[in-house]
Amino acid sequence: MQAEMLRLANDMASTHSFSFLLSSLAVVTLGHVLRSPSLHLRRETKSSLGYPKDSLLNFTELTAEYGYLSEEHKVLTDDGYILTMFRIVKARNCHRAKRSPPVLLMHGLLQSSDSWIDSGPDAGLAYLISDACYDLWLGNVRGNYYSREHVRLDPDKDPAYWKFYIEEIGIYDVPAMIDYVLEYTGFEKLNYIGFSQGTGTFLVMCSEKPGYCDKVKLVISLAPASRQMHTQSKIFRTVTQFFYRMEDTLSRAGLYEAFSKGGPGQEFAAFFCHLSSEAERLCEEVIYEFDHVNSLHFGSIASKTIRVLFGHFPAGTSVHNMARYGQSMNSGRFEKFDYGREQNLVLYGSEEPPQYNLSATTVPVMCIYGKNDGLVDTRDVEWLMAQLPNVLELVKVEDPQWSHLDFTYSQYTKNTVFPKINEYLLKFSYG
Template sequence: MGASATHSVLLLLLLVAAAAANQLGRTTQLQEDAVLTCPELITKYGYPVETHEVITDDGYILTLFRIPYGRDSATKTANPKPAYVQHGLLSSSDDWIIAGPDKAFGYILADAGYDVWLGNARGNKWSRRHVSLDPEKAAFWDFSWHEMGIYDLPAVIDYILATTGTKQLHYVGHSMGTTMFYVMGSERPEYNAKIRGAFTMAPVAFQANSKTPFIKTLSVAGKQLKVLSKLMGINEFLPNTELNAVMGEKLCRDTAPTQAVCSNVIFLVAGFDSEQLNTTMLPVLMAHFPSGASTKNFLHYAQSIKSGKFRQYDYGSIKNLKKYGSLKPPAYNLNKITAPVALHYADNDWLAVPKDVAKLHAKLPNLIGKFRVPFSKFNHMDFIIAIDANELLYDLVIRLMNRY
């Protein structure tokens, strides 16, 4: 689909959304799963849940949700196997459970005997707090996935290990959750020893071949967007609000004539795969996603696409010289990632394109392996919401985890 067609679809969605918002009334009936919070959903489906808070070294307050064992109390063991599961860009812990029991990876992992910890990166709806900074001010949002890798992941890992009394854990990440891990492994290499195995879904590091129109547009107009966002005070991108749920019900339910538009917006970002999308769950997905992120996150990814390199944030030559001691930002040294890493990728992923995954594969020193999802249309979001994700992906991931 060309750029003009892409813009037309996005514009249509915005126009319909505006019309729906103008007609919102108290009679709107939302699906229960669209209204319930992450811990409420976990409880609803018969799983135990705990809420934990972690404070990073730079003061961000992160929320974790723990599913210590599965629906069957027999999965509760004296020697828990902690697994830290980290979401992607604009996402939250909710993404790992909204597909429901027997479908969502968070539940499947708990039923497989793992002590599951669902992370929330700084800036999303569950981690929108700081010990001193105000999220209504620009200073709060001065971070990208670099800071998530060097601050968020180490703080969470240390907390989980201290709480469970274990020395190592499994790490599972999707999209930005993989990027964060590669940053940590490169910049905080001492944490490699705390990882039993890292299972990275839709791995995002190198992005020269990214196909998604939105991020590619940012890579071209990144400087203009940076200036514009500062002038307009736009530091937070697509926060989660109550309107998400109402719009999802109005626009994306099975009887809505606009449901196809909802699907196409997902496909324009992730890659087209109507066969694996459960359209009935779209209102629930829309209620929980997007969950907010910093504008700087998007700019950092746009820089990666434009440069073709996996490196730190580019502030411009003068600021780079002051911050890094060089005109260009330093590249992440992937040779320092000594933890075992599995790469799970898909042919139809527009964000983690196989050619870029192959480049990452060649640079990681301790690989469990590179595993292609055996379905040619599998896309970037399918790693989380595909109808057959269990058979196509999760069963293999858990088998591999059981070996480490």
Template sequence: MWASPSLWLTVTIIIIHQIGCISSEDLPEDATLDSIGLATKYGHPPTQYDVFTEDGYILTLYRLRGKGSIPILLAHGYLDSSDTWLLRGNTSLAITLANRGHDVWLANARGNRYSRRHKYLNPDTDPAFWKFTFHDMGYYDLPAIIDLILNETSAKNLTAIGHSVGNTIFYVLGSERPEYNSKINVMIALAPIAFMHNTGPPFSIIIASYPIISALINQLGIYDFLGDNTTIGITVHTLCSIPIIGYTVCANGVVFPLAGFDITELEPNFFRTVISHFPAGTSSMNALHLLQVGYRKTFAQYDHGSETNQKIYNSSEPPVYRLDRVTMPIALFAAANDGFSSLADVEILRRKLPNVVYYLLNPRLVCNHIDYVWGRTVSNYLYPYMNIVLNRYNPL
């Protein structure tokens, strides 16, 4: 008889404890701090806000107060959290912007470690809590966050910076709730994600395996995907933080093959800080929606199957997002070594968006998908180009 996953996890953790590899005392200090602790350590104690969405979710939003008249909203990527903008300390994007005097706001999408709350649903016991995808983040989360920020600051609009799926949700917003286009004076899209027609292996292999992955997830009844309290989430945080072994197995074996190899920008000791914060959790339905985009080669709403689609959308096929409605000014930042956001796919997005005001192919040829937020010297090869856009749309 096979042992249960929880038993294997227990045995694994006991073994690791025995060899003394997971003591928090051995971890870098920043690995043990949350967003409040990180922002405070680097000179900007944040204000925390609860954001209530139309469909009942309660999100955590942080503000690093500044004198800038136009607030800047940072939206994290897939499986990530507000922590990601703070992990590099004084050279992280959030702290860099705050040090310059900008009014910086850090979002947390539904389902991650800081936004596991709902008016009526318990994420630990109610599967209905996890019935969401990036569509809901764009349709419900962003409007609630944007409205709160504009109400608090009395600003007419804000600057948005999104990483990966953190900019995908703005395309959903502009398409499905076009009245919000005017509330964003520019959206800086780092590692743009909308189309995944041209990804290479191993991600293309994962996309091609979508039917198998979908069936497996549904059969096993997995709802909370890579959350802090899940078996696999605990395993990742624990095993990948082991010195040398964790970097070899997790960084070289998983992260770099998927995101693109750029070893000098994600050094082993810092990786232990990263892996203590990432992944931060999402829904398995969200994971499947992203795979659908690549598998179906269409940037569209979630495909429930023709029968359910007919009930929900009044069509056997899910509606395609109308990118021609996304009229907010958008700056696209692409990289040749990005394993998730290929240049060919960014070019498709560039042609379909009606108001691209800036485009950059990063001059660092090995810049990958994660360098935008975790890169050791990102202030050299990214920030100067971001400043071109910020100086135009959000001058201090």
């Protein structure tokens, strides 16, 4: 079986049809049905097949590999979800007391805390922040493979587990993690860094949970996802709008989970992308087709990172959350889920879904974004920042080719975005 997979993958590597095939796989690799144990190879088997070691390690193992000591923490939300957080307690290059207050770093859609370390200690933002002696905590939202637990609901059996989108993440997950970090460390406030969805859910929290913005000194927003009216990625538009149109059909078929780690899409990509330089190049091509306005831009994400990240990505979310992103492609508003006029009237008291109150985000915000971002367009970023009452600075990365996933995976993070991040963390920190 493995020999046949190897032959097939090498045949595919010789053609440019792989981009289309992997994009198609992304649409159909959903749900529990596709979490078949027979498709999931053991770590030992993957190691024997030559998978990069870093792609097989979890967060604490991978950070330890490079001389960083991490802790795992479990956080319980008010609605019963059990989330996993990580704290880097010892950095390789920090030889002084930690700065305060703590920093909470939040990943984007379909990612996990691993996304901040996949590019290695010289580029991963988690390593860079820790080496600058900040007390760094990393969150994982419900539905990804680190936070796939609940006090009552079994994600493999109970559809109710998956009935969430950014609303629940913003109302329950982000506040629970903020409260946990503050209680554990004894501080009254923390600094927050959110990438893409990690900013969007923070905005939801400020809108729907009065007082929680007061627990944050500073928000550093990286390519923030709110409305996505101008998203230029054809693949992302197609995939998310497929979910939006087909959610009811998928639910009737028993499919509620999307892009899980261990599903055939993720397993195949992890297998294929390490086979050869040609296969690796095609995997890189898929990333740039998906992410860039100008898809001819190559080289920001190192070859090693390409092979490693597919061991951890995609990390999983709900079909309902993906459907909400499909909705956001068609709206000029940052709004709640649109269930249709009749159900909206029942749930919201209005035919249209209510908008999130962006003016409630009173915390100081600094934003960094990229010109070549095909997922979060510059026009939507600039629209969002115009709605917020306390924007300190809006920074467009000088590299005109800087795109969405460069924030987590680029080999150039240390010299492009980290200096500005560090500048603001220093302004809002002590020690």
